Amino acid sequence: MKTAKKFFCLEGIDGCGKSTQLKRLAEFLIGKGFDVLTIREPGGSEISENIRKLLLDIRYKGVMDSRTELLLYNAARAQVIAEKIAPALEQGKIVLADRFAWSTLAYQGYGRQIDPQMVLELSKITCGNYNPDLTIVLDVSLEESRRRQAGDNRVADRLESEAVSFFERVRNGYLKIANEFSDCVSLVDANGDPDTIQDQIRQLILQKLV
Ligand SMILES: Nc1ncnc2c1ncn2[C@@H]1O[C@H](COP(=O)(O)OP(=O)(O)OP(=O)(O)O)[C@@H](O)[C@H]1O
Numbered sequence: 001m002k003t004a005k006k007f008f009c010l011e012g013i014d015g016c017g018k019s020t021q022l023k024r025l026a027e028f029l030i031g032k033g034f035d036v037l038t039i040r041e042p043g044g045s046e047i048s049e050n051i052r053k054l055l056l057d058i059r060y061k062g063v064m065d066s067r068t069e070l071l072l073y074n075a076a077r078a079q080v081i082a083e084k085i086a087p088a089l090e091q092g093k094i095v096l097a098d099r100f101a102w103s104t105l106a107y108q109g110y111g112r113q114i115d116p117q118m119v120l121e122l123s124k125i126t127c128g129n130y131n132p133d134l135t136i137v138l139d140v141s142l143e144e145s146r147r148r149q150a151g152d153n154r155v156a157d158r159l160e161s162e163a164v165s166f167f168e169r170v171r172n173g174y175l176k177i178a179n180e181f182s183d184c185v186s187l188v189d190a191n192g193d194p195d196t197i198q199d200q201i202r203q204l205i206l207q208k209l210v
């Protein structure tokens, strides 16, 4: 088994294709002989999955305070780092995360309009040294994201049921993040077909594995 101790993350608005692409990427890396841990956020450990239920529960729409939301995302993250991510990296695995701390900056910072500097400070407390070596933001238009979600035919959760203006701020937030933190965040146009997107993701990841 090859060891790598690398942490990669896929980000982007709802329905941009993160889960689809992460699954393919994991299969590709396993095929190359790496030991891979995949996690989804919020979640990935029992405590974090319980926090996820609170966060996504549609009954709390208009009830959950933005700061509660911010802190719960961070709480879920601290736990999955301690229980899953840190041990996996110690064991020489590649960790692939479906969302991580940049989601909190995009959604709670830019989307909910909580001071981005404060969100970043809190992330430092939560993540310490556990930050992705590379994050790939899959950028799609809001129209395309809506089309893909509609195709999934499931009930929207609390975050997914936000207004279009919220998702515009989130998408623009991701574009700002990719621009500002270009040393560790890359942008991929994800409006096209899944194979082309996967090729671009693999190229970016392989550059970090040499
Ligand atoms: N490149 C693509 N072109 C067309 N459809 C796609 C593409 N990528 C994914 N899809 C479809 O769009 C839907 C959403 O994709 P996926 O679940 O991977 O997105 P996601 O970013 O993980 O969404 P969420 O944030 O809700 O978890 C799925 O039905 C998937 O099959």
Ligand SMILES: [Mg+2]
Residues within 6 Å of the ligand: 018, 019, 020, 098
């Ligand atoms: Mg997904």
